[in-house]
Amino acid sequence: MNRVATYNQFFGSAAGIAMGQANMAKAQEQAATQKVAGDLQGFGIEAGRLLSAKTYAERLDRRAETLKGLEARAEVEATALESAQAAVQQARDGLANAAANQNGAGLKAALEQALSIIDTAANAQYNGEAIFGGEWGYGEPFVPASLDTLAAQPNTDANWVDTGRNRTVMIEDNRSIELSRNAEDLFRPFVDLLRSIRVWENANGPLTGRLTTAQLTYVQGLIPQMASVQSNLIDKSAEAGSTAKQIEMAVTTNDAKRDTLLATIGDQENVDLAEVAARLSAAQTQYQASAAIFGQLKDLNLLQYLR
Template identity: 30%
Template sequence: MSRVSTTGNFQSALLNLMASQQQQADAANRVSTQKNATDLTGFGRSSETLTALKAASSRVQGFIDTGEVVGARLEAQDLALNQMIDGIGGAREAIGGVLASDSAGTLMLELEGQFASVTGGLNARHQGGYLFGGANTTQQPVSVATLSDLAAAPTVAGTFNNDTIKPVSRVAENTSIETGYLASDLGSTIFQIFKDIKAYNDNPATGPLTGKPTDAQKAFLTAQLSRLDAAKTATVDTASRNGSLQKRVEQIGLSHTGQLTSLDEMVSKRTDADLAKAVTDLQLSQIAVQASAQVVSQLRDVSLLNYLR
């Protein structure tokens, strides 16, 4: 025969009330957070899987962030390279105009402007640093500003301040790509052409390039056209490669976005609460709390001492 005591009844009723309150709190948390738990402990054996999925998501998100930064840099480089292409093309048009019109009156002035366009592209900045300076992003890659400065430099190589380290970006697992260029690589050839033209103009034996050009001057300028064509072609090729890199980085980014979405869905299946079930559980737990509280209240009036009296 089981012994029935007032203390035992109270303890049993209180335990039921506490259990119902805990169930109510758990259900309320699921409804408010829309998650099955608020920490890894609440997921039990699934916590290790969730940790691995979260780590993978963070790694993929890191690659996405890197891809966005690299994409912005490549876009800035595209603008700078096209500015250089325009400057080289403008120089060629100026020389072609001289040969067509048989007048070199404003040639050097026009070339000065096109040289400024080229140097402006080489000294382009992005996010506070110089694009084509290599690792030296705080100093202008090109140290000359005018054709006179260029002509005064002992060598073309001495007009560049960039180092030899090209930027490399890790955009995916086991995938690193060279995303930057050096001013000296981009500008040496075209600078040499500008330097030669300036030297020819300043040489009393051959210049100046003003008025009606002589046959010797025409021959010299004609030779510069082919050099400018080659320099422009090389710069266009670099811009095309830069565009290809942009496309590749964009495609890698899309792939990473798909991976991240898939990982988020896998995490969501393990962490997101069934709201319909959570609301139902909350309502049932509220009823259970009310019932347990009513039992405890009734037990205050139910005591074996009342029967002993």
């Protein structure tokens, strides 16, 4: 009589049941979470690469927030510079009208108003930080004063606060840009010219009413000086516009990098639901087959007859 040995069959079918249960559990979890695994351990040798990708993605997220703030800041700066250019144009128009009409009526008010606009522009802020405040960035970089007060001073040194160097900021990996110039660099030429006009008036008489020959000659000489100041401010405003464009391009580049990286991470983390469904079906089939074999072998086991 041949002996029927069932040990190996029992072991194999039991192992098949355990494997089927494990595969079903894994497939069911993946179907529920739509993720390959719930933690990095589940990614095996890919865990290190995935962790590095996620770390870099977080850095890109932080940079996106920084760039978003810089874009908003650039808009405030552009508005301030536009106001400043309008103030210079107003002063220039006032001088041109006075020269053309040989009458200074309204000139004093135009110059005072232009200075007031510069006061506001020079001390423009974004999120509590002075736009033209250099690397220190807090407080007002320009101390406002009337033309009479400025004319009583030997110069305007006391009206400009030391703001340190121009601030720089990183916008891409290994690439930084210089933000706004400081207020003194941008606006002092105009403020000094306005002050010099009031000093001249104090010594030679106010530029109001009908202009004398000397006054007219003086006003005519101011027009090219004001044009030079205006041209200088326009050039520096163009630099600010170029910086704003660089920030805009950095936003686009950063967003593209982040989207590509997130897609790559998603490819590693996310499962193909169709593939998971196929594996779940295969695991169920494996489990059912192993369980059926185990049941058949159990009926052949002689132990039940020895009880």
